[in-house]
Amino acid sequence: MTDDHPFVEAVRPLVDALGGEMVDPAEAAGDDVVLAWEGEDVVAVRLPALSDSLDHLLAELRRRHGMPLAELDRRTKQQVVRVLETRGAFSVRHGVETVAAALGVSRFTVYNYLNYVNEQRAREAGIGPEG
Structure with a gap:
C-alpha cells in the first residue's frame, strides 16, 4: 500500500471515522475489504469489532x-x-x-x-x- 496514493488519501477519513485500519492488500485477511482503483488493489481495510x-x-x-x-x-x-x-x-x-x-x-x-x-x-x- 502506498500511503500517498490519491485513493488511499480519499478513503482515509472514512476508515478513520469507522475506527478501521488500512493495510497492504497483500496482507489482507478473510474479513478485510480490499479496495481497488482502476483495476489495481490499492488498500485493504480492516474493520474493528x-x-x-x-x-x-x-x-x-x-x-x-x-x-x-x-x-x-x-x-x-x-x-x-x-x-x-x-x-x-x-x-x-x-x-x-x-x-x-x-x-x-x-x-x-x-x-x-x-x-x-x-x-x-x-x-x-x-x-x-x-x-
Whole structure:
C-alpha cells in the first residue's frame, strides 16, 4: 500500500471515522475489504469489532464536542443519543450501559432519551398525535 496514493488519501477519513485500519492488500485477511482503483488493489481495510466501534464512536463524539460527554447539557446528550442510535450503538451488547457510563447518566435516562428521539422522529415524519 502506498500511503500517498490519491485513493488511499480519499478513503482515509472514512476508515478513520469507522475506527478501521488500512493495510497492504497483500496482507489482507478473510474479513478485510480490499479496495481497488482502476483495476489495481490499492488498500485493504480492516474493520474493528462492533464493541470497539462503539468505543471509537464515543471517542469521536467526545472530540467533536471538545469535552467529556458527561459534561454536556441534557439537550446535547439527547442529540448524542440520536447520533448513536442512528449508528446502531444500541444493537451492541451492553450498548446502553456503555453509553450511559460515557454520558454520566443512568440506563433509565438513556432509555428516556431514546424514547424522546423516537418521538422527535415521529413528529418530523408527521406520525403520532397532533400537538
